[in-house]
Amino acid sequence: MGLIVLGLLAETIFLSRSVVDQLQRLSIATSDNVQWNLAQVEVDFLRFQTAIDQAEREGAPILADLRTRFDILYSRHSIIADSPIYGELRAAPENEERLRSFRAFLDRAIPDMDGPDAGLLAALPQLRQDSLALRPDLRALALDGVKTFAEVEARSRAEVSRTLIKLAFSMLVLIVALLATIAVLYGLFRRGQAVADENQLVRSRFEAMVASSLDAILVVDTHGRIIAFNGAAEGVFGYSSEEAVGEQMSDLIVPEHLRDAHNHGMARYIETGEKRVIDAGRVRLEALHKSGRVFPVELSISAAENEDRTVFVSFLRDISQQVADEEELVRARDEAQAGEKAKSELLSVMSHEMRTPLNGILGSLELIDRENLTGQQVRYLDAIRVSGNLLLSHVNDVLDLSRINAMSVRAEEVEFALDETVRNLVDSHMALTKAHGNEMHVHLNSDTLSWVRGDELRLKQCLLNLIGNANKFTADGVVTVEVERLDDGEVVEFRISDTGIGISEDDIGKIFDDFVMIDTAYSRGSSGTGLGLAITRRLVTAMGGEIEADSIEGEGSLFTMRLPLPVVQRSKSISAQPSRSDLEESQNQPLTLVVDDNDINRMIAADMLTQAGHRVEEADGGKAAILAARKTRYDLILMDISMPEVDGIEALQTIRAENGASAETLIVALTAHAATEDQDRIRRAGFDDLLIKPLSRRAVTTVLPLHLVDNQEEDGKQDAISILGPAKYAEALADFHEEAARFLTRLEKPGGRTSDLQAEAHELWGSASVLGVSSAWRHLQMLERADAEVWDSARKQAIGAFRENLSEVS
Numbered sequence: 001m002g003l004i005v006l007g008l009l010a011e012t013i014f015l016s017r018s019v020v021d022q023l024q025r026l027s028i029a030t031s032d033n034v035q036w037n038l039a040q041v042e043v044d045f046l047r048f049q050t051a052i053d054q055a056e057r058e059g060a061p062i063l064a065d066l067r068t069r070f071d072i073l074y075s076r077h078s079i080i081a082d083s084p085i086y087g088e089l090r091a092a093p094e095n096e097e098r099l100r101s102f103r104a105f106l107d108r109a110i111p112d113m114d115g116p117d118a119g120l121l122a123a124l125p126q127l128r129q130d131s132l133a134l135r136p137d138l139r140a141l142a143l144d145g146v147k148t149f150a151e152v153e154a155r156s157r158a159e160v161s162r163t164l165i166k167l168a169f170s171m172l173v174l175i176v177a178l179l180a181t182i183a184v185l186y187g188l189f190r191r192g193q194a195v196a197d198e199n200q201l202v203r204s205r206f207e208a209m210v211a212s213s214l215d216a217i218l219v220v221d222t223h224g225r226i227i228a229f230n231g232a233a234e235g236v237f238g239y240s241s242e243e244a245v246g247e248q249m250s251d252l253i254v255p256e257h258l259r260d261a262h263n264h265g266m267a268r269y270i271e272t273g274e275k276r277v278i279d280a281g282r283v284r285l286e287a288l289h290k291s292g293r294v295f296p297v298e299l300s301i302s303a304a305e306n307e308d309r310t311v312f313v314s315f316l317r318d319i320s321q322q323v324a325d326e327e328e329l330v331r332a333r334d335e336a337q338a339g340e341k342a343k344s345e346l347l348s349v350m351s352h353e354m355r356t357p358l359n360g361i362l363g364s365l366e367l368i369d370r371e372n373l374t375g376q377q378v379r380y381l382d383a384i385r386v387s388g389n390l391l392l393s394h395v396n397d398v399l400d401l402s403r404i405n406a407m408s409v410r411a412e413e414v415e416f417a418l419d420e421t422v423r424n425l426v427d428s429h430m431a432l433t434k435a436h437g438n439e440m441h442v443h444l445n446s447d448t449l450s451w452v453r454g455d456e457l458r459l460k461q462c463l464l465n466l467i468g469n470a471n472k473f474t475a476d477g478v479v480t481v482e483v484e485r486l487d488d489g490e491v492v493e494f495r496i497s498d499t500g501i502g503i504s505e506d507d508i509g510k511i512f513d514d515f516v517m518i519d520t521a522y523s524r525g526s527s528g529t530g531l532g533l534a535i536t537r538r539l540v541t542a543m544g545g546e547i548e549a550d551s552i553e554g555e556g557s558l559f560t561m562r563l564p565l566p567v568v569q570r571s572k573s574i575s576a577q578p579s580r581s582d583l584e585e586s587q588n589q590p591l592t593l594v595v596d597d598n599d600i601n602r603m604i605a606a607d608m609l610t611q612a613g614h615r616v617e618e619a620d621g622g623k624a625a626i627l628a629a630r631k632t633r634y635d636l637i638l639m640d641i642s643m644p645e646v647d648g649i650e651a652l653q654t655i656r657a658e659n660g661a662s663a664e665t666l667i668v669a670l671t672a673h674a675a676t677e678d679q680d681r682i683r684r685a686g687f688d689d690l691l692i693k694p695l696s697r698r699a700v701t702t703v704l705p706l707h708l709v710d711n712q713e714e715d716g717k718q719d720a721i722s723i724l725g726p727a728k729y730a731e732a733l734a735d736f737h738e739e740a741a742r743f744l745t746r747l748e749k750p751g752g753r754t755s756d757l758q759a760e761a762h763e764l765w766g767s768a769s770v771l772g773v774s775s776a777w778r779h780l781q782m783l784e785r786a787d788a789e790v791w792d793s794a795r796k797q798a799i800g801a802f803r804e805n806l807s808e809v810s
């Protein structure tokens with residue numbers, strides 16, 4: 001718009017100038033002077049002629065007048081011949097010719113005019129004659145002049161009028177453009193005013209917000225000077241706004257120990273733009289009150305930037321009360337935790353103390369010769385056994401819960417055959433299943449369930465709870481256990497479903513809570529603590545899995561548990577353990593030492609082992625065990641852990657270290673410490689295995705013989721030969737001996753890293769177990785499991801055993 005107006009303005013000026021020029025030309029054309037000049041040529045010529053006539057009559061006295069007339073005539077000619085005004089007149093060729101004749105006449109007369117009077121007098125007749133000849137030309141020139149100037153005038157007028165019309169039009173457009181410009185400017189002005197009003201509104205709103213904010217708000221410029229300090233800030237820091245504004249913020253409200261850091265932070269931001277506290281959300285820091293008191297604040301700072309200015313806006317809150325409350329809460333929590341810890345310690349001690357007598361009761365029951373009892377007595381005995389087992393499971397539940405609550409549960413991973421674990425668990429529930437008139441089905445839906453890595457012990461505990469519940473709450477129905485590896489490969493899903501009483505929609509949300517037993521007619525008859533699912537959920541979470549329940553009341557329930565159990569590569573057929581029938585066929589009666597300070601427990605264990613075909617000797621404590629092991633070479637030592645004076649762990653380590661007759665004997669721990677942490681501690685101490693009290697007939701007849709067979713090298717060897725064939729076996733054995741020799745060299749070299757040696761021992765252990773070289777196998781296993789305390793003795797023993805074995809081979 002501005003450009004258009006400027007263009008129009010330029011055009012108008014240009015037109016105005018043209019008009020001026022044209023008017024000038026017109027005025028010249030119409031000027032009297034110009035016309036008069038032409039007419040005057042004729043008049044002056046006549047006067048000149050008259051002067052000639054007079055001079056001829058009167059002689060020399062009036063020659064001066066004649067000369068003056070000539071000069072006037074001469075100048076008239078010069079004006080018409082030279083002045084640009086007469087350009088148009090001169091442009092016509094006939095006029096040019098006339099002017100030339102005029103000039104020639106004048107030029108001819110000049111010598112006479114300038115000469116002496118006598119000469120001039122003599123020339124007068126010729127002059128008159130010449131002037132008469134020239135006169136018609138001059139007349140014609142004058143007339144032509146009048147005509148020419150009339151034409152010029154008419155043309156100039158037309159031109160002026162055209163230019164004036166153009167000028168008027170241009171002015172009109174200019175006026176319209178100016179009006180439009182004014183309208184636009186007015187619009188802009190109105191808009192600017194609206195924006196200004198809006199800004200004013202926003203500003204007043206912002207000011208109201210800042211003023212009424214409950215948080216202290218400080219605005220600081222890049223030099224650290226406070227430029228705004230609201231009412232809340234006055235309350236928080238004790239300064240009035242007048243006192244604060246203009247002051248350095250760091251001097252006023254930043255405690256001395258933070259001042260340098262604050263100033264560095266500001267400088268760094270201004271230099272590099274790097275933000276640490278700015279725009280970092282809520283930050284907790286300390287601030288300084290006018291009174292000198294340092295107090296905790298929560299603040300957030302943001303930088304408001306535009307092209308030429310940056311300011312920092314800080315929102316601060318005094319959190320002294322909040323911090324005090326938090327500290328109070330932490331103290332209360334610590335106290336509560338201490339109370340909780342004391343409670344769980346009490347529970348754990350109580351449970352341990354209850355287990356020992358229970359162990360005695362249940363063990364004695366197993367030993368009673370039922371054949372000589374009446375039916376009534378057998379029923380009473382069964383009642384005692386059922387109640388005793390129930391009591392034991394309650395004690396275990398409470399102990400588990402208190403332990404899980406007291407310490408965070410960590411999953412303990414081992415490699416195990418998941419399919420076998422599930423089948424064994426289901427087998428162990430068959431009696432309960434039958435007792436309820438149920439059928440139980442197992443579906444192992446994936447073929448990648450043989451060897452997995454995970455926490456077998458805790459998984460078993462969860463499955464026991466779920467399968468136990470399914471049977472407990474189902475009568476004459478079907479319990480199904482499905483195991484399937486999910487698509488992602490890591491996770492195995494366990495689905496335990498039943499066709500039992502189900503759980504109502506209202507109750508299903510509660511069943512994983514502590515001590516919840518749904519009050520149904522059925523469950524009132526059943527036994528439980530309401531802790532099974534609570535423990536299961538905690539264990540599942542600790543293993544990184546999840547569990548959920550679905551149920552339709554009256555139709556049945558489905559418990560789905562998903563756990564990460566990655567596959568491990570292992571040849572199951574080769575590492576499978578010898579079957580029970582192998583053991584039963586074994587004619588050797590193992591010599592076993594039972595070590596326990598509790599007479600009843602020792603007696604029960606001894607009787608169970610005797611009934612299972614062991615030759616048994618007894619030791620009533622760690623000391624006695626060490627003495628016996630020094631002299632006699634036992635096949636098995638069953639060692640109680642908690643014993644006065646010398647406990648089980650110490651006795652084990654002494655027996656292993658002493659190099660006595662039983663230094664390499666299989667030693668199995670027997671403990672009432674059911675928690676996983678305790679079990680791990682015991683295993684790490686170097687025991688070959690661990691059995692939980694009360695010792696059961698099943699453990700004696702299945703678990704112990706598995707270990708004892710390990711000793712019978714020949715059996716393992718035969719297994720391997722039958723699998724590999726004699727030629728391959730011989731080859732593999734030779735390779736193994738080479739490997740073992742290399743391992744021995746590394747083991748003997750001082751300074752080898754324990755973890756490396758243990759990894760190698762693990763690998764070699766695999767070969768030894770496959771080939772049935774069980775003496776090496778045991779030492780390798782010992783090395784692999786040994787912790788820092790027992791590493792040296794395990795290493796020494798292993799070196800001795802390997803040297804002996806390898807020298808025999810060579």
Ligand code: ADP
Nearest residue numbers: 469470473502511517518528529530531532533
């Ligand atoms: P309990 O020791 O009583 O079995 P749990 O925590 O294992 O405690 O179970 C809590 C409650 O959930 C049980 O008392 C029972 O009412 C209900 N429940 C658990 N499993 C089932 C199931 N399979 N069918 C029906 N009800 C069940």
